[in-house]
Amino acid sequence: QQQVKQSPQSLIVQKGGISIINCAYENTAFDYFPWYQQFPGKGPALLIAIRPDVSEKKEGRFTISFNKSAKQFSLHIMDSQPGDSATYFCAASMVPSNTGNQFYFGTGTSLTVIP
Amino acid sequence: DTGVSQNPRHKITKRGQNVTFRCDPISEHNRLYWYRQTLGQGPEFLTYFQNEAQLEKSRLLSDRFSAERPKGSFSTLEIQRTEQGDSAMYLCARGYSTTGELFFGEGSRLTVL
DSSP, X not given: OOSEEEEOSEEEEETTSOEEEEEEEOOTXXXXXXXXXXXXXXXXXXXXXXXXXXSEEEETTEEEEEETTTTEEEEEEXXXXXXXXXXXXXXXXXXXXXXXXXXXXXXOXXXXXXX | OOSEEEEOSEEEEOTTOOEEEEEEEOTTOOEEEEEEEOTTSOOEEEEXXXXXXXXXXXXXXXXXXXXXXXXXXXXXXXXXXXXXXXXXXXXXXXXXXXXXXXXXXXXXXXXXX
């Protein structure tokens, strides 16, 4: 069972546009929601993360919107640039944790930003 | 730089051979994780260490897989009698149990012919 569902699978955006990636989760015990950015041949890099006590977190052009009642969170990339072209993964976990298998990743969204 | 170094970055091997991957995290993280990532999928948990103790293993980690972390520093992941289904990116990560932050290395890509 997929603990975190991510959509869309792929996304094409014009340079300067807004990219929006959505994730939904079921387990209300999750309390940490990170987004990872991955370029081909590289490991995932932590981009931005949010905890459920806030509804929005912004870092530069990247914003996470969090809707606790709907059990959904999304990544918004403002003024998208060709350099943002990558695969983005959402994840959810329970923190603190005594288990190693605390991170549940979405299936990824391949973003292409057209110049 | 995520403070996690993995070697080799790419390994091509024939089915049935053994392979070993190494992970070197910066010293202050006592939690070390191994994940596997196949094409088009997110990372999947394999195992983790708290210092030198291997505390949890996924069902994905068959008997052909073994991981060690001697002295709580670097870690190795060995795959014996490789199969084509083992072809994947093997990711090592360091992390904090209290904050949830997880930092991945560049990964070691395994191709089994």
